Amino acid sequence: xxxxxxxxxxxxxxxxxxxxxxxxxxxxxxxxxxxxxxxxxxxxxxxxxxxxxxxxxxxxxxxxxxxxxxxxxxxxxxxxxxxxxxxxxxxxxxxxxxxxxxxxxxxxxxxxxxxxxxxxxxxxxxxxxxxxxxxxxxxxxxxxxxxxxxxxxxxxxxxxxxxxxxxxxxxxxxxxxxxxxxxxxxxxxxxxxxxxxxxxxxxxxxxxxxxxxxxxxxxxxxxxxxxxxxxxxxxxxxxxxxxxxxxxxxxxxxxxxxxxxxxxxxxxxxxxxxxxxxxxxxxxxxxxxxxxxxxxxxxxxxxxxxxxxxxxxxxxxxxxxxxxxxxxxxxxxxxxxxxxxxxxxxxxxxxxxxxxxxxxxxxxxxxxxxxxxxxxxxxxxxxxxxxxxxxxxxxxxxxxxxxxxxxxxxxxxxxxxxxxxxxxxxxxxxx
Numbered sequence: 001x002x003x004x005x006x007x008x009x010x011x012x013x014x015x016x017x018x019x020x021x022x023x024x025x026x027x028x029x030x031x032x033x034x035x036x037x038x039x040x041x042x043x044x045x046x047x048x049x050x051x052x053x054x055x056x057x058x059x060x061x062x063x064x065x066x067x068x069x070x071x072x073x074x075x076x077x078x079x080x081x082x083x084x085x086x087x088x089x090x091x092x093x094x095x096x097x098x099x100x101x102x103x104x105x106x107x108x109x110x111x112x113x114x115x116x117x118x119x120x121x122x123x124x125x126x127x128x129x130x131x132x133x134x135x136x137x138x139x140x141x142x143x144x145x146x147x148x149x150x151x152x153x154x155x156x157x158x159x160x161x162x163x164x165x166x167x168x169x170x171x172x173x174x175x176x177x178x179x180x181x182x183x184x185x186x187x188x189x190x191x192x193x194x195x196x197x198x199x200x201x202x203x204x205x206x207x208x209x210x211x212x213x214x215x216x217x218x219x220x221x222x223x224x225x226x227x228x229x230x231x232x233x234x235x236x237x238x239x240x241x242x243x244x245x246x247x248x249x250x251x252x253x254x255x256x257x258x259x260x261x262x263x264x265x266x267x268x269x270x271x272x273x274x275x276x277x278x279x280x281x282x283x284x285x286x287x288x289x290x291x292x293x294x295x296x297x298x299x300x301x302x303x304x305x306x307x308x309x310x311x312x313x314x315x316x317x318x319x320x321x322x323x324x325x326x327x328x329x330x331x332x333x334x335x336x337x338x339x340x341x342x343x344x345x346x347x348x349x350x351x352x353x354x355x356x357x358x359x360x361x362x363x364x365x366x367x368x369x370x371x372x373x374x375x376x377x378x379x380x381x382x383x384x385x386x387x388x389x390x391x392x393x394x395x396x397x398x399x400x401x402x403x404x405x406x407x408x409x410x411x412x413x414x415x416x417x418x419x420x421x422x423x424x425x426x427x428x429x430x431x
Contacts, residue, residue, distance in 0.1 A: 016403025
């Protein structure tokens with residue numbers, strides 16, 4: 001018998017059952033991106049907030065526990081997560097904040113901890129000590145905050161002096177991650193002066209995630225937005241607690257959509273409005289170019305796989321980096337090469353995703369070429385393999401989809417999906 005995964009009691013490696021064409025209707029968990037943004041905003045707000053549909057995952061647990069360590073009261077109840085806001089006044093914990101493997105939590109709490117009433121040390125898992133955060137640190141220092149990098153090469157751990165953020169205007173390097181920008185935006189209403197952020201070389205990757213941040217801030221009463229090529233946040237306004245609903249997660253919906261593209265048939269993902277502005281729904285346009293049929297409904301989106309096979313595409317996915325892995329796996333089954341551009345920032349995710357993709361795509365029989373900013377996949381005769389996941393949830397979920405068509409494919413360390421979707425393999429098995 002295969003050994004058990006240390007995370008979820010799943011067999012390790014986990015065999016994936018081939019099947020298709022599909023006919024399924026699924027509902028995915030609440031948006032992790034929206035949950036973590038709303039959690040921080042509600043924690044800083046005046047009054048109580050209820051986050052209905054907040055999703056449980058390693059990432060959101062890391063944010064929740066980090067905020068609790070900063071003195072925020074958060075209760076998980078059947079109707080949602082109830083947050084008692086602090087009015088922007090956070091308490092420095094005696095022990096370091098542990099952001100675990102959550103990049104979102106690290107970038108957001110780095111800025112938030114600047115509001116604490118004393119020094120805060122922020123640390124995380126070993127991989128977090130390899131994920132750069134210097135760009136955000138430099139911008140926070142320019143806004144008057146006290147931040148010291150304790151780790152190597154601009155990575156955590158960090159020491160935040162606390163005491164507040166004076167504010168003002170600065171340039172931020174957002175060429176590698178929009179999370180640096182979102183972290184500062186989310187706390188900027190509690191700066192002493194208005195905050196203006198300009199972008200180094202005029203570049204902001206994954207702008208749609210910044211748009212999501214601005215939407216959440218606005219919902220809770222902040223005045224923030226783009227002013228020409230810069231971002232401006234009015235200080236002294238703060239947030240007001242409220243009840244809000246978290247949409248179903250478009251990041252999770254990607255796997256249902258791509259499952260239909262790979263295995264054929266039809267998959268409907270409910271709870272994700274077809275007109276939603278969630279970033280990762282941009283994958284629908286990519287799948288249409290690959291030959292799928294897409295229907296956008298008021299409360300769902302449907303993908304039907306092409307009867308005559310997938311087409312190779314040349315596409316820029318700079319604005320939607322998370323679905324890149326699933327699209328790359330779908331490219332294994334296309335009728336020609338696929339090139340995905342604008343994705344150099346995938347090297348600083350949970351693992352170096354460009355290197356990991358090359359390794360595992362070639363393990364399954366494709367040829368893959370990686371350069372600084374793109375990935376080219378040339379399909380070849382496919383073969384079964386045990387796929388390495390590099391403790392990266394998106395590697396596990398994306399390559400599991402290949403198992404819908406490749407007999408004998410197995411996923412190593414399947415429990416790593418707990419970072420964002422603990423029940424992913426149960427949901428996949430129901431398709």
